[in-house]
Amino acid sequence: MTKRIFEIAFEVVTFLLMFAAIYAIFIYAPIEKTMGIVQKIFYLHVPAAFLAFSAFFITFLASIVYLYKKDQKWDVIAYCSAEVGVLFCTIVLITGPIWAKPVWNVWWTWDPRLTTTLILWFIYLAYLMLRGVVRENQRANLSAVFGIIGFANVPITFFAIRLWRTIHPVIITSEGINISKPMKYTLLLTFCAFFLFFLSLLKNRIKLERLKINTENVKAVYEEIFSS
């Protein structure tokens, strides 16, 4: 019972924080001088990017633990985290160009960070697709191995692209945005709100996946009884 109350309280706090974050973004935070109103997308873009990378890192860790312990629990965590990660990564890849077009005057540049994020998005989409087509008895093993390979790819891709871009000059050299205090507070608030939102998504997704597995098990037992 207390667990249930705690869960509801968690969701309510997340909800309220998200509201506060929206208020802070649109009302409290000042409009940036050079970039104008479009800069406000920054409060969405940065936390989403951070959480996407964290989610993939969770998948990576959970995959390692799964291969070590062979407990299905970790496979479920890796899977759900990858799914939530792809969601946040998609948000990053959509908000990025919207912000980039008015500021850098291009939708996309092959900056190492942008490209690494895009490749990571492809890799974890492949991870989700792999889970869909692989035979059931090997699903957890194969996806765990791919979860590890996918994350190990991040640093290599990053360095490789740094090498590559030297011949393709990019528009942006540094992201030197001077942040005023209200902006900093807004960012901090959206970070907290997004973090809680991420946790609640992940938690509920894991819960759903467990229910699904339980249902499958019950169904299997049911069929066994009735077939015999």
Place this chain on the structure above:
Amino acid sequence: MIFIRKLWAIVWKDLLSELRTKEMILSMCLFSFLVLIIFSFALGTEVMDLKTIVPGILWVVFIFSGLMGLGRAFGAERDKGTLSGLLLCPLSPWGIYLAKVVGTFIFTAIMEIFTLSIFIILFNLNLLPVLLPIGLIIFLGTLGFSAIGTLFSAMSAATKSRDTILSILVFPITVPMLIAAVKATETILAGKAVAEVYPSLKILIAFDLIYLLIAYLTFTFIIEE
């Protein structure tokens, strides 16, 4: 020494069965030839600066044609039902993996030598003075490609839609290898000093070592049922 002899036995088995049918190597070479022709048509006759696009075309052809050979490494074993026999060999899973990497590497290398010779004729390129550095780059790139390709071949052999999932898995992971290899080839073809390709070579070597290490640690899990 015994390990190498056992490993060679598996490689030899693959080579022999390929030599009997010549099915895969012929289709790989023909495919790469066709892609080269398509590229020539697509680019037209008046290309401004050939040297800047040549490395890209070359590696795209390598990867596309290489992909055809990858699926066979474990796919054929599963189709014929010989995978369990292979696993019964008195060799660790890592050894089996390594043997398959060597096999894939040999097939891909044959295709690449063929492609390169066609390439020289079609694009009027003189590779002789830079043969050694180019060879090293292709060696490292192909090693990395075979390393991850063989791993994913074993993975995709356990799925329903084999070839589609193989390309979806392979392409994003090969990106760093592709970038480094194209960059290095470009530098060499531009006639720059060999020392300038060291950063690219470092990435290629790191790529090869990291994926061979990951395969060493995880290959057991891929083939266990």
